[in-house]
Amino acid sequence: xxxxxxxAKMGVRQLLLxxxxxxxxxxxxxxxxxxxxxxxxxxxxxxxxLSGSMEPAFQRGDLLFLTNFPNEKFEVGDITVYKLPHxxxxxxxxxxxxxxxFSETFSSTVLDQFLxxxxxxxxxxxxxxxGSKMKWLKRSNVIGRVRGFLPYVGYVTIVLNxxxxxxxxxxxxxxxxxxxxxx
Amino acid sequence: xHSSWNRVSTIFSHASTALMVLLGLVAATSYLTLPxxxxxxxxxxxxxxxxxxxxxxxxxxxxSLRFDLDVDLRPLFTWNTKQLFVYLVVDxxxxxxxxxxxxxTGAGExxxxxxRPGNEIVxxxxxxxxxxxxxxxxxxxxxKYTLRAVGKKFFGAExxxxxxxxxxxxxxxxxxxxxxxxxxxxxxxxxxxxx
Amino acid sequence: MDxxxxxxxxxxxxxxxxxxxxxxxxxxxxxxVVLSIATVVAFLAGYIAADLRISLxxxxxxxxxxxxxxxxxxxxxxxxxxxxxxxVAPSLEFSKAE
Numbered sequence: 001x002x003x004x005x006x007x008a009k010m011g012v013r014q015l016l017l018x019x020x021x022x023x024x025x026x027x028x029x030x031x032x033x034x035x036x037x038x039x040x041x042x043x044x045x046x047x048x049x050l051s052g053s054m055e056p057a058f059q060r061g062d063l064l065f066l067t068n069f070p071n072e073k074f075e076v077g078d079i080t081v082y083k084l085p086h087x088x089x090x091x092x093x094x095x096x097x098x099x100x101x102f103s104e105t106f107s108s109t110v111l112d113q114f115l116x117x118x119x120x121x122x123x124x125x126x127x128x129x130x131g132s133k134m135k136w137l138k139r140s141n142v143i144g145r146v147r148g149f150l151p152y153v154g155y156v157t158i159v160l161n162x163x164x165x166x167x168x169x170x171x172x173x174x175x176x177x178x179x180x181x182x183x
Numbered sequence: 184x185h186s187s188w189n190r191v192s193t194i195f196s197h198a199s200t201a202l203m204v205l206l207g208l209v210a211a212t213s214y215l216t217l218p219x220x221x222x223x224x225x226x227x228x229x230x231x232x233x234x235x236x237x238x239x240x241x242x243x244x245x246x247s248l249r250f251d252l253d254v255d256l257r258p259l260f261t262w263n264t265k266q267l268f269v270y271l272v273v274d275x276x277x278x279x280x281x282x283x284x285x286x287x288t289g290a291g292e293x294x295x296x297x298x299r300p301g302n303e304i305v306x307x308x309x310x311x312x313x314x315x316x317x318x319x320x321x322x323x324x325x326x327k328y329t330l331r332a333v334g335k336k337f338f339g340a341e342x343x344x345x346x347x348x349x350x351x352x353x354x355x356x357x358x359x360x361x362x363x364x365x366x367x368x369x370x371x372x373x374x375x376x377x378x
Numbered sequence: 379m380d381x382x383x384x385x386x387x388x389x390x391x392x393x394x395x396x397x398x399x400x401x402x403x404x405x406x407x408x409x410x411v412v413l414s415i416a417t418v419v420a421f422l423a424g425y426i427a428a429d430l431r432i433s434l435x436x437x438x439x440x441x442x443x444x445x446x447x448x449x450x451x452x453x454x455x456x457x458x459x460x461x462x463x464x465x466v467a468p469s470l471e472f473s474k475a476e
Contacts, residue, residue: 056266056310056312057265057266057268057310057352058352075303076270076272076303076304076305077268077270077272077305077348077350077360079350079358094268096270096304096305096308096328097302097303097304097305098302098303099300099301099302099303100300100301100302101300102300120268120308120310125328146358147357147358148210148356148357148358149352149353149354149355149356149357149358150206150355151354151355185394185396185397185402186394186395186396187392187394187395187449187450187451188394188395190395190405190448190449191445191449193406193409194409194441194444194445194448194449197409197410197413198413198441198444201413201414201416201417201437202417202437204417205417205420205421205433205437208417208421209421209424209430209433212425261428262424262425262427262428262429262430263430354430
């Protein structure tokens with residue numbers, strides 16, 4: 001095809017330049033993400049809701065903005081995103097019990113707490129999720145507190161994760177588009 | 184703008200920026216004009232403390248109570264309110280010489296602290312999605328979740344307070360919290376009765 | 379091979395949707411202006427009516443309108459075609475210059 005011949009004529013230098021532009025876009029994106037994490041003091045300042053345990057307020061695909069400042073004590077009613085040590089998926093549930101823990105310090109300013117969480121849409125609290133070894137959630141398990149909310153925007157990541165074929169289709173489509181463009 | 188594709192992508196990119204601005208304005212105005220609620224009435228009665236044997240050989244003290252509630256949350260429903268989460272909190276400090284569980288086993292170890300640990304427990308909650316359902320008037324309401332003393336006793340703990348709190352969950356923007364009603368005086372824990 | 383080339387040409391022509399240069403600058407300006415106004419109007423309308431759906435509806439209508447009116451190569455976007463000179467046989471040109 002004519003356009004394929006045109007693509008071959010691009011030359012190594014052009015291709016390298018395109019790759020460099022792409023890499024610098026990725027790098028600046030990563031920088032912005034990490035900076036946001038530093039500002040909010042959490043490894044994951046923006047998370048996508050994965051389960052329906054907080055419906056009807058939080059649906060799958062909604063975006064949540066988190067902070068985790070050490071001088072802020074968690075109170076009942078706060079919505080936390082936490083990760084259990086034996087599992088990797090972040091869970092978004094509300095704190096329904098909070099007891100001060102003076103035996104260890106979480107940071108230099110705030111003492112640790114024993115926390116119990118429960119999803120608004122669940123009938124049972126999370127004690128079953130914690131497992132038999134862990135009776136309470138500690139501050140160290142928590143990624144952050146939900147402060148802000150943006151609906152629907154994260155649904156793309158859920159769809160891409162659930163249907164990996166779509167990921168390849170998307171990449172393929174973008175590739176085809178690059179082919180058909182005159183530049 | 185020399186090709187249709189070019190125009191589509193330009194329009195979409197400008198539109199997404201404009202949409203972000205629009206949603207940002209909505210979120211900002213909602214946050215700056217947070218509604219407040221007239222303090223309502225809450226009354227706690229029939230506090231009932233008992234010993235429960237949920238775990239074998241580890242008796243726990245548990246408590247239940249009834250409450251009267253009268254609060255109007257309708258002003259909280261703005262154009263950006265998606266849902267209200269309303270919850271009743273019981274909070275109290277442990278009494279002196281309280282034993283505390285170690286973080287892993289939950290067994291009391293007879294430790295003594297000079298500062299009293301605080302406890303906050305949600306005993307009742309409700310999700311309100313419509314403005315017309317936001318007027319809550321409950322008589323002799325039952326608690327949904329049992330108050331459980333964590334390896335400690337209720338009797339001997341500091342008197343407790345009850346607060347009705349709400350969480351405004353917006354369509355877009357910042358989550359906010361507030362208190363709708365507070366018990367007028369702190370209440371003492373009664374002696375445990377056998378169930 | 380020839381079929382592929384024709385397909386490629388047809389696809390490219392539809393994707394290009396040529397409009398004249400005057401229209402191109404106009405479309406760009408109109409896009410900026412319409413979206414800015416739509417944002418403000420959508421916000422105010424929703425705020426006054428205390429309904430978020432009105433804001434989103436107004437905004438959506440504006441974007442849809444822009445897409446329908448200015449993306450396909452409508453005739454009113456081609457009112458100022460570039461005036462190309464008539465093609466002249468090359469041998470005549472050279473003989474005249476001499």
